[in-house]
Amino acid sequence: MIYLFGNDLSLALTSLVAIVNPLGVTFVFRRLTISATPVERAKLSTRIALYAMAVILGSYFFGSFVLGFFGITLPALRIAGGLVIALSGWQLLNRSEELSASEVTNTASPVSMAFFPLTMPLTAGPGTITVAIALGAARAERSASGVLVAIAAFFLATLAVAAIVLLCYRNADRLARLVGQEGIRVVTSLSAFLLLCVGVQIITAGVIDVARLATEQG
Numbered sequence: 001m002i003y004l005f006g007n008d009l010s011l012a013l014t015s016l017v018a019i020v021n022p023l024g025v026t027f028v029f030r031r032l033t034i035s036a037t038p039v040e041r042a043k044l045s046t047r048i049a050l051y052a053m054a055v056i057l058g059s060y061f062f063g064s065f066v067l068g069f070f071g072i073t074l075p076a077l078r079i080a081g082g083l084v085i086a087l088s089g090w091q092l093l094n095r096s097e098e099l100s101a102s103e104v105t106n107t108a109s110p111v112s113m114a115f116f117p118l119t120m121p122l123t124a125g126p127g128t129i130t131v132a133i134a135l136g137a138a139r140a141e142r143s144a145s146g147v148l149v150a151i152a153a154f155f156l157a158t159l160a161v162a163a164i165v166l167l168c169y170r171n172a173d174r175l176a177r178l179v180g181q182e183g184i185r186v187v188t189s190l191s192a193f194l195l196l197c198v199g200v201q202i203i204t205a206g207v208i209d210v211a212r213l214a215t216e217q218g
Contacts, residue, residue: 001145001149004146004149005149005152005153008150008154009153009157011135012135012153012154012157012158013157013160015131015135016056016128016131016132016157016158016161017161017164018194018198019127019131019198020123020124020128020161020165021194021195022161022164022165022168023168023175023187024187024190024192024194024195025122026168026169027172027175027176027184027187027188028092028122029118029122029123029169029172030172030173032110032113032117032118032122033110033113033118033172035110038173040110040111041110041169041170041172043111044110044113044114044118044169045165045166045169045170046166047115047119048114048118048119048123048166048169049162049163049165049169050162051114051115051119051120051123051124052119052123052162052165053158053159053162055119055124055128055129056124056128056129056132056158057132057155057158059128059129059132060132060133060135060136060154060158061136063132063137064133064136064140067133074133074134075206075207075209075210075213076206076210077130077133077134077206078130078134078202078203078205078206078209079202079203079206079207079210080126081129081202082127082130082200082201082202082203082204082205084121084125084126084127084199085125085126085127085130085195085196085202086195086196086199086200086203088121088125088195089192089193089194089195089196089197089199090196092191092192092195093189093192093193093196127198127199127202130202132154135150135154136154138150139151139154
């Protein structure tokens with residue numbers, strides 16, 4: 001049972017950390033909240049961490065029901081989510097590092113952006129929701145005790161990811177000073193490229209699932 005819990009925790013934590021990418025999005029968060037005071041940014045960080053937990057856990061527990069209600073299959077979700085992730089990574093990869101005048105104006109009220117766009121899609125976007133739903137759907141194949149282990153592991157992983165996001169966002173300025181302007185560009189570009197790769201990987205998994213289903217039905 002302990003071994004199973006460890007495997008579930010490792011899978012959930014690595015999957016969520018890889019898709020959320022707290023360090024990489026921290027610099028995007030800092031750029032979008034450039035006009036916020038330290039107090040406002042601290043409040044925003046707490047709200048975003050809580051909102052992200054709610055989105056992830058909600059997707060984990062209720063995502064399969066929503067998909068079933070609308071007749072959406074998991075492979076279709078993976079392909080659609082992967083496309084959105086890949087597009088986001090591509091846009092971020094080609095975005096200028098500096099804020100334009102319009103972006104500065106849009107950040108005049110950072111508190112109003114707590115849920116959108118700072119939580120969704122920046123922190124817990126389509127990729128995170130896709131991963132959470134996929135892990136949630138996988139638990140249905142477990143025994144009763146295995147389901148409890150999976151839920152406990154996923155909840156702990158979600159809590160850990162939210163804590164990492166909170167820590168990174170609250171210390172965005174310190175991290176920026178630590179890595180420097182060149183470091184920010186490198187981390188942002190690398191994160192964008194990894195996000196693009198994750199999107200392609202999710203699309204590939206969805207296509208493979210569709211091909212497998214077609215083969216079984218044929």
